[in-house]
Amino acid sequence: MEAREHEPVPMIVYWQRRALGGLVALALVAAVVAGVTAWRNRTATAAQPSAESTPATTQPATTEPTPATQPTPAAEPTPAAEPGPVICDVAQLVLRLSGPARVKAGQHANLVVTFTNVGTHPCRLPLTKETFRLTVTSGTDEIWSSTDCDGWGPDGTADVAAGGTHEWTTTWQRHRSNGCRVVPGDLAAGTYVATATWQGGPSTRHVMLLVW
Numbered sequence: 001m002e003a004r005e006h007e008p009v010p011m012i013v014y015w016q017r018r019a020l021g022g023l024v025a026l027a028l029v030a031a032v033v034a035g036v037t038a039w040r041n042r043t044a045t046a047a048q049p050s051a052e053s054t055p056a057t058t059q060p061a062t063t064e065p066t067p068a069t070q071p072t073p074a075a076e077p078t079p080a081a082e083p084g085p086v087i088c089d090v091a092q093l094v095l096r097l098s099g100p101a102r103v104k105a106g107q108h109a110n111l112v113v114t115f116t117n118v119g120t121h122p123c124r125l126p127l128t129k130e131t132f133r134l135t136v137t138s139g140t141d142e143i144w145s146s147t148d149c150d151g152w153g154p155d156g157t158a159d160v161a162a163g164g165t166h167e168w169t170t171t172w173q174r175h176r177s178n179g180c181r182v183v184p185g186d187l188a189a190g191t192y193v194a195t196a197t198w199q200g201g202p203s204t205r206h207v208m209l210l211v212w
């Protein structure tokens with residue numbers, strides 16, 4: 001049988017061939033695009049430094065500073081208490097007694113006893129009935145004494161610095177005492193002697209003339 005020349009192609013076959021050709025063209029375009037994209041990606045990756053070759057910047061570790069330990073302040077030593085003055089020695093005391101030279105009837109005599117520390121260190125001066133006595137006498141007759149009654153003499157202690165003084169004053173009313181009582185009436189005119197004594201050691205006198 002002889003082949004048919006120039007036999008017309010059916011319409012459906014024509015369109016199938018056209019569709020197949022379009023698909024092939026699309027596949028070629030997609031392949032080209034994919035190749036170009038892959039080539040760009042490889043180029044970009046090669047241009048970037050690798051993670052292994054690029055040294056990582058090490059950030060210094062932030063740590064909270066440890067507060068320096070403050071040394072515990074040493075307790076200040078308690079200063080030793082200074083010893084108080086010792087009791088005055090009879091050798092370091094000098095007594096003076098002063099008062100009026102003349103005492104008229106109806107008047108009083110103010111007698112001042114002065115204790116002077118002539119030592120080189122302070123001392124404590126106890127003044128009580130047991131340590132100090134002031135008397136007024138006329139001859140051998142004791143007229144008045146500071147130890148006859150509480151409150152007539154000093155009672156307490158005094159600290160006397162080296163070279164310092166302490167004074168005690170009393171008033172004699174120109175009367176005789178009888179125990180803890182003052183006998184009314186003025187004494188007769190004459191010479192009377194006041195005597196101050198401390199611890200049976202240092203003593204001093206003052207002479208008064210009682211007149212009318």
